[in-house]
Amino acid sequence: MSLSEQEQRALREIEQSLLADDPKFGSSVAGGHGFGATGTPGITLRGVAIAVVGLVMLIGGVALAQQSLWFIALSVVGFLVMFGAGVWMLRGGGGSATGRVSKRRTNRGRAPASSVEENFRRRFEER
Incomplete structure (x- = not known):
């Protein structure tokens, strides 16, 4: 808000x-x-887009983890992308x-x- x-x-x-x-x-x-x-520190379209990509990677990795254990790594990377996007948005979103x-x-x-x-x-x- x-x-x-x-x-x-x-x-x-x-x-x-x-x-x-x-x-x-x-x-x-x-x-x-x-x-x-x-x-406004943060909530930018770019930051939200990166967080959504991380969320999709996380959910996709969890959903496909039954087929191959390599998809667990995709989930971990997705979480790290989401976390990084959140930190980036809180720190100012790269704005000047x-x-x-x-x-x-x-x-x-x-x-x-x-x-x-x-x-x-x-x-x-x-x-």
């Missing part, structure tokens, strides 16, 4: 504020690779998405508050 534009924007703003508050920790977490990348951080600051030296954060504060203060 993909995130809506508003959710993606909110996540980008959270990442930007994290990088603005603690650049060393933020860069180690975001780093432009893995889960913290700005682009890098987290670009805005260097804007407010007068107090803090990152600008997001609209989500402002709405939350407004609701909290009303109570």
